[in-house]
Amino acid sequence: MNATFARNDAPATRLTGRVVLVTGGARGQGASHAHRLAAEGATVWACDVLDSEGAALAARLEGEGLDVRYRHLDVTSPEAWASVVGEIEAAHRQLDGLVNNAGIIHVTPIAEETLDAWNRLLAVNVTGALLGMQACLPLLRRSGAAAVVNVASIFGVIGAPGYVAYCASKGALVAMTKVAALELAPDQIRVNTLVPGGVSTPMNEHEKEGGVIPDTPLKRRAHVSELSSAVAFLLSSDASFVTGTELVVDGGFLSR
Ligand SMILES: NC(=O)c1ccc[n+]([C@@H]2O[C@H](COP(=O)([O-])OP(=O)(O)OC[C@H]3O[C@@H](n4cnc5c(N)ncnc54)[C@H](O)[C@@H]3O)[C@@H](O)[C@H]2O)c1
Numbered sequence: 001m002n003a004t005f006a007r008n009d010a011p012a013t014r015l016t017g018r019v020v021l022v023t024g025g026a027r028g029q030g031a032s033h034a035h036r037l038a039a040e041g042a043t044v045w046a047c048d049v050l051d052s053e054g055a056a057l058a059a060r061l062e063g064e065g066l067d068v069r070y071r072h073l074d075v076t077s078p079e080a081w082a083s084v085v086g087e088i089e090a091a092h093r094q095l096d097g098l099v100n101n102a103g104i105i106h107v108t109p110i111a112e113e114t115l116d117a118w119n120r121l122l123a124v125n126v127t128g129a130l131l132g133m134q135a136c137l138p139l140l141r142r143s144g145a146a147a148v149v150n151v152a153s154i155f156g157v158i159g160a161p162g163y164v165a166y167c168a169s170k171g172a173l174v175a176m177t178k179v180a181a182l183e184l185a186p187d188q189i190r191v192n193t194l195v196p197g198g199v200s201t202p203m204n205e206h207e208k209e210g211g212v213i214p215d216t217p218l219k220r221r222a223h224v225s226e227l228s229s230a231v232a233f234l235l236s237s238d239a240s241f242v243t244g245t246e247l248v249v250d251g252g253f254l255s256r
Pocket residue numbers: 023024025026027028029030047048049050073074075076101102103104124151152153154195196197198199200201202203204
C-alpha cells in the first residue's frame with residue numbers, strides 16, 4: 001500500500017507545531033495518516049509492531065522533508081506505552097494529538113469463536129485505545145488544545161455475520177469515545193471516533209467478492225487518503241467545536 005494523499009489537497013500548515021502519535025502507523029491507513037499529518041506540519045510519532053515497515057516508512061517520509069519518527073509500540077502493553085510517552089515527553093514536553101488506529105480482525109461465527117481469539121482482538125482494538133488515552137493523558141493535558149481520534153468502523157454501528165469480536169470491539173470504541181469526550185472536555189481535549197467504511201489496505205486485500213463494495217453506494221472502497229483528510233480535520237483547529245461524535249467516511253454505506 002503506497003501511502004499518499006494524491007487525491008487530496010492538504011492545507012500546508014494547519015498542524016504546524018503539533019505533535020501527534022499514530023498507532024498502527026507502519027502501513028495502511030496509519031501510514032497514510034502519518035504522511036498527511038506530517039505534510040500539514042505536524043511532528044508524527046508513528047508506532048506499530050511492524051518494525052521494518054515502520055522504519056522504512058519513516059525513512060521515506062523523512063527523505064521528503066517530513067518529520068516522522070517510527071517507534072515500536074504494542075498497544076496492549078502499558079509498559080510500552082509508558083516508554084514511548086516518556087520519549088515524547090523528553091522531546092516535546094507535550095502531545096497534541098493521539099490517533100488510536102491500530103486494529104486487527106478475524107472472521108468467526110459466534111458458535112466457533114474462541115476465548116483466546118476474542119480476548120486478543122479486544123486487547124488490541126479496545127484495551128489498546130484505553131491504554132493509549134491513559135498513557136497520553138498527562139501530555140495531552142499540557143497541550144491546551146489536544147484531540148484524540150479513535151478509529152472504529154461501520155462494523156461498530158451495524159452487525160455483520162462472523163464479525164462478533166470485531167463488531168463488539170468497534171462498538172465499544174464508539175461508546176468509549178463518548179465517555180472520554182465528556183471526561184476530558186474540561187482539559188480542552190476533544191475525543192472523536194472515525195468510522196470508516198471499506199478502505200483498501202492490507203487488512204482486507206484478501207477479501208473475496210469486494211467485501212462491502214456491493215453495499216456501498218459509491219461502489220468502491222475508500223483510498224486511504226480519504227480517511228487521512230478526515231483525521232487531519234479532527235486533529236486540527238478546524239474541528240475545534242467537534243467532540244464526542246462519529247465522523248462517518250463510508251461512501252454512503254450507513255445511509256442505506
Ligand atoms: N480496511 C478497512 O476496510 C477498515 C474499515 C474500517 C475500519 N478499519 C480500521 O482501521 C484501522 C486501520 O486498519 P487498516 O485498514 O489500515 O489495516 P492494516 O492491517 O493495514 O493496519 C493495522 C495496523 O495495526 C497494527 N497493529 C496490529 N496490532 C497491533 C498492536 N498490538 N500494536 C500496535 N500496532 C498493531 C498492524 O501492524 C497494522 O500496521 C483499524 O483499526 C481497522 O480496524 C479498517
